[in-house]
Amino acid sequence: MTTVALKPATMAQALTRALRDAMTADPTVHVMGEDVGTLGGVFRVTDGLAKEFGEDRCTDTPLAEAGILGTAVGMAMYGLRPVVEMQFDAFAYPAFEQLISHVSRMRNRTRGAMPLPITVRVPYGGGIGGVEHHSDSSEAYYMATPGLHVVTPATVADAYGLLRASIASDDPVVFLEPKRLYWSKDTWNPDEPSPVEPIGRAVVRRPGSSATLITYGPSLPVCLEAAEAARTEGWDLEVVDLRSLVPFDDETVCASVRRTGRALVVHESGGYGGPGGEIAARVTERCFHHLEAPVLRVAGFDIPYPPPMLERHHLPGVDRILDAVGRLQWEAEN
Amino acid sequence: MTVMEQRGAYRPTPPPAWQPRTDPAPLLPDAVPYRVLGTEAAAQADPGLLRRLYAQLVSGRRYNAQATALTKQGRLAVYPSTTGQEACEVAAALVLQEQDWLFPSYRDTLAAVARGLDPVQALTLLRGDWHTGYDPREHRIAPLSTPLATQLPHAVGLAHAARLKGDDVVALAMVGDGGTSEGDFHEALNFAAVWQAPVVFLVQNNGFAISVPLAKQTAAPSLAHKAVGYGMPGRLVDGNDAVAVHEVLSEAVRHAREGGGPTLVEAITYRIEAHTNADDATRYRGDSEVEAWRAHDPIALLEHELTERGLIDEAGIQAARDAAEAMAAELRAHMNQDPVLDPMDLFADVYAEPTPQLREQRDQLAAELAAEREGTHS
Ligand SMILES: Cc1ncc(C[n+]2csc(CCOP(=O)(O)OP(=O)(O)O)c2C)c(N)n1
Ligand SMILES: [Mg+2]
Numbered sequence: 001m002t003t004v005a006l007k008p009a010t011m012a013q014a015l016t017r018a019l020r021d022a023m024t025a026d027p028t029v030h031v032m033g034e035d036v037g038t039l040g041g042v043f044r045v046t047d048g049l050a051k052e053f054g055e056d057r058c059t060d061t062p063l064a065e066a067g068i069l070g071t072a073v074g075m076a077m078y079g080l081r082p083v084v085e086m087q088f089d090a091f092a093y094p095a096f097e098q099l100i101s102h103v104s105r106m107r108n109r110t111r112g113a114m115p116l117p118i119t120v121r122v123p124y125g126g127g128i129g130g131v132e133h134h135s136d137s138s139e140a141y142y143m144a145t146p147g148l149h150v151v152t153p154a155t156v157a158d159a160y161g162l163l164r165a166s167i168a169s170d171d172p173v174v175f176l177e178p179k180r181l182y183w184s185k186d187t188w189n190p191d192e193p194s195p196v197e198p199i200g201r202a203v204v205r206r207p208g209s210s211a212t213l214i215t216y217g218p219s220l221p222v223c224l225e226a227a228e229a230a231r232t233e234g235w236d237l238e239v240v241d242l243r244s245l246v247p248f249d250d251e252t253v254c255a256s257v258r259r260t261g262r263a264l265v266v267h268e269s270g271g272y273g274g275p276g277g278e279i280a281a282r283v284t285e286r287c288f289h290h291l292e293a294p295v296l297r298v299a300g301f302d303i304p305y306p307p308p309m310l311e312r313h314h315l316p317g318v319d320r321i322l323d324a325v326g327r328l329q330w331e332a333e334n
Numbered sequence: 335m336t337v338m339e340q341r342g343a344y345r346p347t348p349p350p351a352w353q354p355r356t357d358p359a360p361l362l363p364d365a366v367p368y369r370v371l372g373t374e375a376a377a378q379a380d381p382g383l384l385r386r387l388y389a390q391l392v393s394g395r396r397y398n399a400q401a402t403a404l405t406k407q408g409r410l411a412v413y414p415s416t417t418g419q420e421a422c423e424v425a426a427a428l429v430l431q432e433q434d435w436l437f438p439s440y441r442d443t444l445a446a447v448a449r450g451l452d453p454v455q456a457l458t459l460l461r462g463d464w465h466t467g468y469d470p471r472e473h474r475i476a477p478l479s480t481p482l483a484t485q486l487p488h489a490v491g492l493a494h495a496a497r498l499k500g501d502d503v504v505a506l507a508m509v510g511d512g513g514t515s516e517g518d519f520h521e522a523l524n525f526a527a528v529w530q531a532p533v534v535f536l537v538q539n540n541g542f543a544i545s546v547p548l549a550k551q552t553a554a555p556s557l558a559h560k561a562v563g564y565g566m567p568g569r570l571v572d573g574n575d576a577v578a579v580h581e582v583l584s585e586a587v588r589h590a591r592e593g594g595g596p597t598l599v600e601a602i603t604y605r606i607e608a609h610t611n612a613d614d615a616t617r618y619r620g621d622s623e624v625e626a627w628r629a630h631d632p633i634a635l636l637e638h639e640l641t642e643r644g645l646i647d648e649a650g651i652q653a654a655r656d657a658a659e660a661m662a663a664e665l666r667a668h669m670n671q672d673p674v675l676d677p678m679d680l681f682a683d684v685y686a687e688p689t690p691q692l693r694e695q696r697d698q699l700a701a702e703l704a705a706e707r708e709g710t711h712s
Contacts, residue, residue: 038618039545060546062515063482090481094517129411132465133480272691301695303684308411308462313677313699320702 009188011159011181015045015121017190018163019083023053026081029167031058033068033085033121042087043123043182065095069120073102076116083167089124090133096141103172104147118172119163124152125218125268127180127315129308135179136305137269139217142174143245143278150245151199152176154220156186158243161197169199178218202249204256208238211262211328214253214279216242219266219316226321235325245275253279254286261292262328266316271299293329356565363558363570367602370577371635379577381645387424387576388640389654391633394420394444396658397453398607400665401443401460405611409669411462414441418606421576421632422538424448426506429583437476437489437507441538445508446475453661454668463673483513486522486535493531493590504590506534506583512543514557520564523598527564532590534583535598538573540605545618561598573601574632577639604630677703 023029031046037060040047049058061068065086072082086092092099099120107115126135142150151166151173153159159177166173188194205220206227213223220241227237240256242249257263263283265276276297283295298316306314370376398417404410416423427448430436438445443456451473458467459478466477476492479485489507496503513519514537526533537557541548554560561568567589571582579601586597604627608615640646681688681696688696 034543035545037545040617042544060550062551063512063543063546064515064517066517067515093481129462131411131459131462131480301680301699302689302691303680306680307459307464309673309675310463310677310680313680313703319706323702 007187007190008185009156009190010183010185011153011156011177012043012045012183013190014156014159014188014193015163015177016047016049017193018160018167019046019049020052021193022083022164022167023049023057026167028079028081029057029083030075030080031083031085032061032072033059034061034063034087036060036085041085043177043179045121045177045182046085065091065093066098069095069098069103069118072118073098073106073116076118077114081117081119081167083119083121086120086122088130088134089122089136089138092120092122092138095120099148099174100145104145106147107171108147115170116172117167117170119166119169119175120172121163121175121177123179123182124176125178125180126305126311127218127268129311130179131308132305135311137267137274137300139176139245139267140269140274142176143275147172148246149173149199150176151243152178152217152245153243154178154181154205154215154217154241156184156188157194158197158241160188161194162199162243164196165199168196173199176217180218181221184221197243200244200247200249202240202242202244202252204238204252205241206237206239208236209260210235210237211264211325212238212240212253212256212260213264213266213321213325214240214242214256214283215266216245216275218268222316222318223266223321226318226325229318230322230325233322233326237325242279248279248282250282250286253283257283257287257295258290261290263287263291263295264321264324264328265295265297266299266321267297268300268315270302271297272302274299293327296324296327298324358562361562361565361567363556363561363568363600367570367572368578368582369572369575370581371575371639376577376639377643379639381643383580384577384636384640384645385650386428387421387580388633388636388646389657390424390428390448391420391576391636392654393658393661394424394448395633396655396662397444397447397665400662401457402607402611404457404666404669407670410457410460412610412612413460414610415605415607416441416444418627418632419538419540419573419603420444421579421636422536422573422601422603425576425579425583426508426536429580429587430504430506433474433501433503434587435474435476435489435492435503435505437485437492437505438478439482439485439508439510439513440478440480441510442508443478446473446478449473449475451475453665457669461669461673463675464679483509483516483518483522485509486518487525489533489535490522490526490529490531490596493526493533494529497532502591504532504534504587506536506587508536508538510543511537511539511541511548511557512546512551513537514560515543515551520560523560523564523566523596526596527566530593530595532593533596534586534590535596536583537598537600538603539600540573540603541623542605542609542619544609544613545615547619556600558598558600564598566596566598569597569599571599571601573603574627574630574635576632576636
């Protein structure tokens with residue numbers, strides 16, 4: 001058996017590979033969006049696809065998000081499997097009409113006769129020094145819309161596996177790509193890409209016994225860093241990467257919390273009405289008798305996303321996470 | 335009674351007379367972009383206006399170069415340049431009166447500066463210390479709009495409101511060729527025409543929306559033709575001919591001011607630089623196209639006319655350059671100072687009064703910062 005040298009790959013490269021493999025495997029997969037063709041997308045995620053598959057399979061559309069998603073609906077109605085790129089989180093908003101009024105509920109409206117296998121790729125989140133409207137964490141809007149799967153990778157391997165699964169799904173998936181992890185690297189063998197991951201399974205990224213950090217997407221590396229730093233304080237933190245906000249993996253999350261007895265949800269999205277509220281409620285409902293402390297949240301502040309020079313004060317960082325861990329009622333133990 | 339039963343009595347008649355609701359002919363744009371410079375009409379152009387435009391173009395070009403340099407020094411987060419598009423930017427500002435409103439897109443900081451806004455304030459968004467760096471009402475310049483075309487309905491609403499109040503106000507709204515594909519562009523045009531709002535839409539067709547050329551954006555004969563479908567006049571102008579742009583926009587503004595309703599102006603120009611400093615234009619266009627447009631440069635065009643007519647000499651040209659240099663030096667000096675940042679500003683102006691929840695979060699950040707200062711955090 002020959003050993004393959006594992007090369008570092010970025011998350012963006014893994015996403016490109018997932019699109020390419022999906023397009024090769026299934027001729028009905030069509031990529032469309034602003035600048036996705038010749039340019040390869042502003043984050044280069046669709047790099048080379050138009051050249052390899054032709055402009056009909058990877059299409060530079062007119063600059064109109066409602067039009068992009070609306071025509072994708074029609075294409076899906078006719079049997080294609082569109083993968084739509086929204087250029088930035090906040091530029092997906094013009095497409096909300098189509099997303100909420102049609103994409104999310106077509107299966108239901110037609111009693112299952114006409115599901116829409118559309119993947120909507122949305123680069124999301126901050127930490128890249130973007131000017132306004134380029135750094136929103138919009139996951140709560142999508143989570144609040146029944147009928148949409150909401151998936152977000154945090155590692156290079158997951159970027160591949162989850163995007164493949166999302167494209168293969170017969171239900172619409174909002175695939176949230178953490179912008180600031182596009183250039184994160186991991187050893188990854190592009191010739192033997194990671195398996196297609198099922199949607200809806202969380203994973204323990206770091207085992208620990210003192211408390212569980214529940215997180216996803218851009219906040220995973222921050223939580224892992226916090227977990228490392230917490231060792232000096234004597235805390236052994238477990239980190240769970242949700243990977244999918246809809247559906248939600250109660251089983252993995254609750255198993256972890258029952259083991260550790262304490263839980264903290266971490267995300268960039270605003271806390272009020274954010275994903276953490278749902279997660280904390282679910283955990284409390286299911287693990288109440290195992291909890292040593294209320295489930296806490298560390299989230300972005302409830303403000304419009306701040307300008308680049310102030311964003312570091314907004315984003316949950318290691319210190320803020322450790323402060324919150326410190327508030328998980330450790331006194332009771334002594 | 336069914337038609338069958340009616341047989342004999344029923345006589346098919348043609349539908350009631352139909353005619354177009356407005357005569358489309360006067361709404362149609364010219365066959366070629368309107369030009370003044372390099373034509374006989376140039377001789378009639380007012381020398382004072384030519385000199386004023388020239389000074390502003392030279393200054394605008396220098397502003398673009400300075401802002402681009404500031405991105406390289408890390409003083410601006412990003413800069414979308416209007417190098418090559420200065421004629422449109424400058425004319426859009428100069429045709430407006432004090433009480434009128436400008437609705438710029440994210441690329442149009444130069445138009446705001448040409449209207450008199452402090453360049454440092456205009457660049458706040460792109461420096462990244464706040465979003466809008468000025469009071470829109472004070473300057474009658476709406477916030478620079480990053481979500482494309484979304485500012486256009488605002489312009490229509492504002493102009494409509496001013497008219498309802500009986501105020502003499504015209505709104506001039508700027509958008510790119512790519513932005514004309516957005517639904518908001520179409521809705522804005524329709525509202526403007528139905529309400530006969532005093533609005534002028536200026537589309538700068540600079541050939542590209544990031545990497546996407548106009549050919550992938552529209553199948554229309556021209557963007558100016560889109561006006562006809564909404565029942566307003568469409569005008570096509572050479573966007574690098576500052577005198578022509580100034581004239582066409584002035585007419586449109588006058589028309590709006592006199593109650594004639596909206597106009598759509600398409601200015602044909604070219605984005606000489608990449609989309610922003612973060613973009614690599616070699617991925618989607620060749621040098622020869624850029625060179626062809628460099629040869630049709632707005633400053634060179636106007637300078638040629640001024641020298642031909644003896645309206646400017648070397649000293650005059652030098653004076654314009656010196657003034658531009660002084661502006662750039664001042665801008666540099668201001669931008670080289672770190673802006674004063676107060677993290678507590680995060681919680682200001684989210685609401686008129688912060689909610690109890692925001693007050694809690696404000697206190698949390700204040701405590702964190704205090705701890706940071708005392709060094710209790712590593
Ligand atoms: C609603 C929306 N979608 C996408 C974008 C991302 N974006 C920023 S600029 C741009 C191209 C704009 O092209 P055009 O309208 O021609 O203006 P130009 O950049 O040429 O001035 C795009 C797609 C955006 N800002 N807003
Ligand atoms: Mg353009």
